[in-house]
Amino acid sequence: MTKITKTDFERTVKRNTRILGVATFAWVLSMAFAAFGPEYLWQSRWLSFFAILANALFGVGMIVANMKHISALDELQQRIQLTAMGISLGVAVVFGLSLSLLETTGALPIKAEIAHIVVLISFTYMGTLIVANKRYG
Amino acid sequence: MKNRLKVLRAERDWTQADLAEKLEVSRQTINAIEKGKFDPSLPLAFKAARLFGLTIEDIFDDEQ
Numbered sequence: 001m002t003k004i005t006k007t008d009f010e011r012t013v014k015r016n017t018r019i020l021g022v023a024t025f026a027w028v029l030s031m032a033f034a035a036f037g038p039e040y041l042w043q044s045r046w047l048s049f050f051a052i053l054a055n056a057l058f059g060v061g062m063i064v065a066n067m068k069h070i071s072a073l074d075e076l077q078q079r080i081q082l083t084a085m086g087i088s089l090g091v092a093v094v095f096g097l098s099l100s101l102l103e104t105t106g107a108l109p110i111k112a113e114i115a116h117i118v119v120l121i122s123f124t125y126m127g128t129l130i131v132a133n134k135r136y137g
Numbered sequence: 138m139k140n141r142l143k144v145l146r147a148e149r150d151w152t153q154a155d156l157a158e159k160l161e162v163s164r165q166t167i168n169a170i171e172k173g174k175f176d177p178s179l180p181l182a183f184k185a186a187r188l189f190g191l192t193i194e195d196i197f198d199d200e201q
Contacts, residue, residue: 007154007157007158007163007164008158008161009157009158009161009162009163010157010163010164013163073163074161074162074163074166075162075166075177075178075181076162076163076165076166076169076175077163077165077166079175133165135174136165136168136169136174136175137165137168137169
């Protein structure tokens, strides 16, 4: 049986992925803190302001971690990421505007929210990654 | 694009992981190139050629 060992390249990618995971978790946590803090923890507008500012800063950290993660990938992995991002962006623009039109024209009794687009982007991105990885796997 | 990467690797008794390590790419990329699912960039093709001591044309064949 062939022993499978991780290469230096794979170890670097794994470390960057872990850092990206931690940065994303910190951003999501700070988002929850900023969203629910005013309701359950404080009644100060200043504290809300600082919580939102902290959330934005964690967001910047997540973006930087993502840039480092992608730049450390090899050319095939970058292509897979680019494909997933491109399709996600297209789906977000097309169906985001469709959702908005449905609301503004009253064609359907729905209330379009940014969260719907975020969920749509997430599922499209993950789905495309799975399909692309399977294609090149 | 056809290539002789698998043969050249086997001649040296290297695994895909060994070649991936030497070319600083993932095993997935080596596998995709060997199966003809992915064409490497020119810098990666040159790197492979240098590694095997051959020319790019000796490794990669543009004929479909």
